[in-house]
Amino acid sequence: MRTLTTDYIVIGAGAMGMAFTDALIDHADVHVTIVDRRHAPSGHWVDAYPFVRLHQASLFYGVASTMLGTGAIQQHGPEAGLQERAGMSEIRAYYDNIMERRFVASGKVTFLSGSEYRADGAANVVTSRVSGEQVQVDVRRRVVDAAYIAPTIPATLPPPFDVAQDARVIAVGELAAIAEGASSYVIVGSGKTATDAIVWLLGNGVVSERIVWVRPRDPWMLNRAVVQPDPAVFVGLGADTFAAAAESTTLDEMFLRLEDAGAMLRIDRNVLPTMARTPTLAVWELDLLRTIENVVRKGHIRRVDRGELVFDDGSVPIAPDALIVHCAAAGLQHPPVVPIWAQDRIRLQTIRAGFPCFNAALAGYVEATRDDDTERNRLCPPNVYPNSLTEFTRMQFRGALATATFGAEPDISTWANQCTINPSRIDPARRDEPAVKAALARVAAYRESGLKRMAEFTNERLPS
Ligand SMILES: Cc1cc2nc3c(=O)[nH]c(=O)nc-3n(C[C@H](O)[C@H](O)[C@H](O)COP(=O)(O)OP(=O)(O)OC[C@H]3O[C@@H](n4cnc5c(N)ncnc54)[C@H](O)[C@@H]3O)c2cc1C
Numbered sequence: 166m167r168t169l170t171t172d173y174i175v176i177g178a179g180a181m182g183m184a185f186t187d188a189l190i191d192h193a194d195v196h197v198t199i200v201d202r203r204h205a206p207s208g209h210w211v212d213a214y215p216f217v218r219l220h221q222a223s224l225f226y227g228v229a230s231t232m233l234g235t236g237a238i239q240q241h242g243p244e245a246g247l248q249e250r251a252g253m254s255e256i257r258a259y260y261d262n263i264m265e266r267r268f269v270a271s272g273k274v275t276f277l278s279g280s281e282y283r284a285d286g287a288a289n290v291v292t293s294r295v296s297g298e299q300v301q302v303d304v305r306r307r308v309v310d311a312a313y314i315a316p317t318i319p320a321t322l323p324p325p326f327d328v329a330q331d332a333r334v335i336a337v338g339e340l341a342a343i344a345e346g347a348s349s350y351v352i353v354g355s356g357k358t359a360t361d362a363i364v365w366l367l368g369n370g371v372v373s374e375r376i377v378w379v380r381p382r383d384p385w386m387l388n389r390a391v392v393q394p395d396p397a398v399f400v401g402l403g404a405d406t407f408a409a410a411a412e413s414t415t416l417d418e419m420f421l422r423l424e425d426a427g428a429m430l431r432i433d434r435n436v437l438p439t440m441a442r443t444p445t446l447a448v449w450e451l452d453l454l455r456t457i458e459n460v461v462r463k464g465h466i467r468r469v470d471r472g473e474l475v476f477d478d479g480s481v482p483i484a485p486d487a488l489i490v491h492c493a494a495a496g497l498q499h500p501p502v503v504p505i506w507a508q509d510r511i512r513l514q515t516i517r518a519g520f521p522c523f524n525a526a527l528a529g530y531v532e533a534t535r536d537d538d539t540e541r542n543r544l545c546p547p548n549v550y551p552n553s554l555t556e557f558t559r560m561q562f563r564g565a566l567a568t569a570t571f572g573a574e575p576d577i578s579t580w581a582n583q584c585t586i587n588p589s590r591i592d593p594a595r596r597d598e599p600a601v602k603a604a605l606a607r608v609a610a611y612r613e614s615g616l617k618r619m620a621e622f623t624n625e626r627l628p629s
Pocket residue numbers: 176177178179180181182200201202203207208209210213217218219220221225226280281282283311312313314315316318357358496497520521522
């Protein structure tokens with residue numbers, strides 16, 4: 166078996182592995198070997214549905230050293246006035262460029278693509294999925310699991326229900342390539358992928374009456390207009406969140422207050438959502454989604470037969486030629502939240518609320534600039550990725566405390582404030598703007614009472 170020696174082995178060339186490596190090699194003189202079973206960097210974007218876009222601004226995504234996109238504001242279309250959002254091909258080209266021109270060309274990074282990583286006792290073994298060649302990678306410093314919270318996507322997972330042989334079921338990615346339409350489209354899923362599929366169908370002339378939406382849960386989604394790389398807007402969202410918590414006696418009330426503040430959106434105003442993964446949604450998309458009247462709320466589909474969807478408590482008839490579009494993969498995984506730095510490996514997770522790219526970059530910076538794992542774990546406590554209202558609130562609570570902890574370190578604060586992927590960044594030139602000052606003042610007014618109420622809602626402990 167061939168042997169390769171490196172300082173770090175990073176498992177996964179997705180957004181998290183790329184952001185971690187970028188910050189690490191910028192602040193430490195080390196060699197990194199990145200392994201991915203996919204043939205190219207970009208992680209799940211390699212297999213994403215072709216009409217996917219970032220749900221947030223491009224500026225918030227990618228690696229710390231290099232901006233994704235141009236930072237431009239959209240001038241045309243329904244989102245004029247909001248920041249540009251990259252589509253799949255732009256994201257892939259960006260990561261290809263980072264990998265080839267910045268990482269590999271520097272000599273600091275080796276990329277083993279199309280290769281499977283496995284730990285064999287204490288040994289790190291990488292096997293090419295193409296040639297079958299095995300390489301033993303001797304790691305001088307750390308093994309980094311950059312796939313710990315990697316998402317599952319419909320393209321790589323079968324639908325979570327049985328399918329009769331004569332039923333037409335496709336993964337969302339196949340939708341754009343169908344040669345023959347159907348009289349009816351059944352969209353299965355409650356998250357961003359399902360909403361994207363519906364918006365795409367409507368945009369391609371399928372009238373809403375031909376769409377059936379199987380929505381096991383109703384989601385709260387963040388209004389894209391308030392998740393923008395503008396400190397007055399983004400700090401304002403933080404203030405709204407603290408204020409809504411402080412003034413509420415239940416979690417539902419907190420979300421309803423956020424809806425009144427223009428921060429949260431729900432599709433049906435008659436239903437209280439129970440899901441809060443909170444991707445962003447634009448109001449023009451919401452308007453389109455609200456035109457779908459044929460919504461099936463009977464929980465998860467168990468089986469699809471030709472002409473019928475079967476649930477635990479009965480079935481729903483559909484057109485015999487209906488095309489069922491599987492948008493039901495779980496999104497980001499929810500493995501146990503564990504310390505990021507452990508003896509056997511580093512497990513990249515989020516730290517502040519949301520924004521996986523910034524969190525992975527922060528972990529890379531802290532790995533490079535601190536030499537004690539206890540201190541690293543103190544600065545970067547792991548956060549949850551939310552699914553429910555309680556978890557969303559827990560994520561906000563933990564994220565606020567973590568941001569205060571790492572932000573109290575002068576060097577981290579300076580570094581983070583230069584990263585465009587840091588959503589809380591405040592350009593020094595804008596700090597004295599009245600709107601920014603007003604948002605910061607509102608955060609100061611509500612932070613303590615908001616955190617106290619969030620702790621009560623989630624059984625978290627406030628630091629003494
Ligand atoms: C449709 C969609 C849209 C999204 N939009 C946004 C957005 O707008 N903004 C945002 O912040 N987040 C967004 N997210 C979430 C975000 O993209 C993800 O958090 C992030 O890209 C995940 O990156 P990752 O590196 O954790 O996982 P992945 O992208 O899945 O990368 C992990 C990689 O690890 C590899 N791997 C795993 N195990 C092994 C092994 N044993 N050997 C070799 N390789 C291995 C996999 O092949 C994979 O390529 C979106 C997610 C989805 C699904």
